[in-house]
Amino acid sequence: MRNYVVCLPLVALIGCEATLPIAEVPTAVPPVVTEAAMPESNSSAKKLFEKIEKTEEEWKKHLSEHEYHVLREKGTERAYTGEYDKHFEHGAYACAGCGLVLFESETKFDSRCGWPAFYAAKAGDRVVETADHSFGMVRVEVTCARCGGHLGHVFDDAPGQPTGQRFCINSVSLDFIPKAKLKAEQLEVDAPPKPAEPAPPKGEE
Structure with missing residues (x-):
């Protein structure tokens, strides 16, 4: 009984970092992901946006206490x-830290793990996947490619989904954009600035 009581806080702490069976409620520490199947980083992916960098004090002013704890800590x-x-x-x-659209509702599914789950990110260059060795496990952390905010982890434990992957993401790391408002906000967040039109020659309208 003593071992069971000690393990409960650890399971609650690591949360979506654990690999969980799709149809079961979390009850134990998951199997370890092998090093051979893990990407070190995809940071070399093509960048369509400029990175956002702030000091920790600036992030504390920009985010709520809960958002700061998850995204930055x-x-x-x-x-x-x-x-x-x-x-x-x-x-x-979208990322709650910088507004970059990361996931779409079409890829969201009910994994019954207790956190939002997606089988794919909007595009490979929107998120960065990095080896994570915390809590004595080997996992793949997912962060926002623009601001570096922590989103959650990705696991290869969703065989019923098109990619076989489960992006296990903290709700507090995300902001939802309804479909009716999506186009305008996507243009504002994602589109590169339009080049300035050349001035017409003198004497022409």
């Missing part, structure tokens, strides 16, 4: 408490 929200765990409205999910 790599924390994890408690299972089944996140706003978007059972949220399936049509739209997209």
Whole structure:
């Protein structure tokens, strides 16, 4: 009984970092991901946007206490408490730190793990996947490619999904954009600036 009591806080702490069976409630520490199957980083991916860099003091002013803990300190929200765990409205999910659209509702599914799950990111260059050795496990951390905010982890444990992957993401790391508002906000967030039109020659309208 003593071992069971000691393990409970650890499971609650690592949260979505654990690899979980798709149809089961989390009850134990997951199997370890092998090094051979893990990317060190995809930071060399083509960048379509400029990175955002702030001091930690600036991030503290920009984010709520909970957002700062997860996005900047790599924390994890408690299972089944996140706003978007059972949220399936049509739209997209942007980084709560910088507004970059990262996931779309079409790729979201109910993994029953207690956190929002997606089988793919919007594009490979929107997120960075990095080896994570914390808590004595080998996993793949997912961060926002523009601001570096911690989003969650990705696992190869969703065989019923098109990619076989489960992006296990903290709700607090995301902001939802309804489909009706998506186009305007995507243009503002994602589109590169338009080149200035050349001035017409003198004497021409």
